[in-house]
Amino acid sequence: MATTVVTGATGRVGRRVVDGLLRAGAEVRAVTRDPGAAGLPDGARVVAGDPGRPETLAAALEGADAAYLFPVSDTAAAGFARLASAAGVGRIVVLSSVSAGGAEGDHSGDHHRAVERAVEASGVTWTHVRPGEFMANVLDWWAAPIRDEGVVREPFPRALHQPVHEDDIADVAVAALLEDGHAGAAYALLGPEVLTTADQVRLIGAALGRDIRFEELTREQARRRYVEHGVPPEVADWLLAVEELPEGTAVPPATGPTAEAVTGRPARTFAQWAADHAGDFR
Numbered sequence: 001m002a003t004t005v006v007t008g009a010t011g012r013v014g015r016r017v018v019d020g021l022l023r024a025g026a027e028v029r030a031v032t033r034d035p036g037a038a039g040l041p042d043g044a045r046v047v048a049g050d051p052g053r054p055e056t057l058a059a060a061l062e063g064a065d066a067a068y069l070f071p072v073s074d075t076a077a078a079g080f081a082r083l084a085s086a087a088g089v090g091r092i093v094v095l096s097s098v099s100a101g102g103a104e105g106d107h108s109g110d111h112h113r114a115v116e117r118a119v120e121a122s123g124v125t126w127t128h129v130r131p132g133e134f135m136a137n138v139l140d141w142w143a144a145p146i147r148d149e150g151v152v153r154e155p156f157p158r159a160l161h162q163p164v165h166e167d168d169i170a171d172v173a174v175a176a177l178l179e180d181g182h183a184g185a186a187y188a189l190l191g192p193e194v195l196t197t198a199d200q201v202r203l204i205g206a207a208l209g210r211d212i213r214f215e216e217l218t219r220e221q222a223r224r225r226y227v228e229h230g231v232p233p234e235v236a237d238w239l240l241a242v243e244e245l246p247e248g249t250a251v252p253p254a255t256g257p258t259a260e261a262v263t264g265r266p267a268r269t270f271a272q273w274a275a276d277h278a279g280d281f282r
């Protein structure tokens with residue numbers, strides 16, 4: 001069975017890539033900077049390394065068939081891909097972003113596109129997995145206030161989202177790592193539904209069997225919260241601008257590309273995600 005290297009193995013997607021590969025019977029070398037704290041499954045071989053310093057991964061890549069690359073800098077990605085090529089790795093699957101396929105003049109995906117290009121330049125067969133907004137992002141801002149106070153505080157209750165379940169991202173990555181037929185593909189992955197912020201709160205409440213209050217923040221309060229949590233001011237402004245679209249403009253398509261095109265299974269809904277993560281909100 002295939003031997004696969006997974007960088008970012010302790011991540012929201014990476015852990016599920018490790019699980020999916022093990023379920024499929026692959027041999028997994030799971031890379032982490034801190035093996036002692038990684039909490040990776042017994043079936044994986046845990047390897048100390050830092051994808052930001054690819055030279056630390058040379059031994060892990062030796063004799064591997066395929067590798068999953070968590071997006072570090074483009075320079076590190078180029079170093080990783082060169083080492084993978086020298087080690088005879090047959091394919092690299094890049095965790096990228098839907099923003100990498102953005103329109104001309106949209107620079108939000110520049111970092112991810114640079115990582116993709118660095119891997120493409122290595123000559124190793126590649127597949128790019130390009131998710132949109134993760135469903136799991138709401139854990140960062142909502143899990144603690146829902147647990148402690150039964151409330152979500154956000155600025156734009158009618159902002160539109162098409163978030164994707166991390167299991168769907170991982171399923172596509174695992175398919176590309178293990179199956180033929182994905183060489184040179186860039187898979188944009190969105191969720192199967194367009195939901196408002198308020199819809200997401202309601203669906204988490206339904207999974208928990210309790211009502212969750214929504215407290216609307218002003219734009220300024222939301223900006224301050226981002227900055228207090230270490231988000232650079234220009235990134236905070238960008239995040240707010242994405243959500244603050246005037247009513248009725250730039251509505252995302254009713255349906256976008258989902259994991260189903262690759263896996264053949266319907267993409268997971270937000271209700272499913274909320275049920276999977278109910279324990280995080282209790």
Ligand SMILES: NC(=O)c1ccc[n+]([C@@H]2O[C@H](COP(=O)([O-])OP(=O)(O)OC[C@H]3O[C@@H](n4cnc5c(N)ncnc54)[C@H](OP(=O)(O)O)[C@@H]3O)[C@@H](O)[C@H]2O)c1
Binds near residue numbers: 010032051052072098
């Ligand atoms: N969130 C979104 O909505 C979204 C949308 C599209 C694309 N993305 C892409 O997906 C990525 C997140 O994926 P994820 O949630 O699976 O990963 P994650 O949880 O952010 O991180 C994965 C693991 O990589 C290691 N790591 C993190 N930062 C690192 C760094 N600077 N240098 C070296 N190692 C680092 C850490 O492992 P150890 O500490 O164990 O080494 C971490 O647990 C984002 O960075 C972004 O590029 C995100």
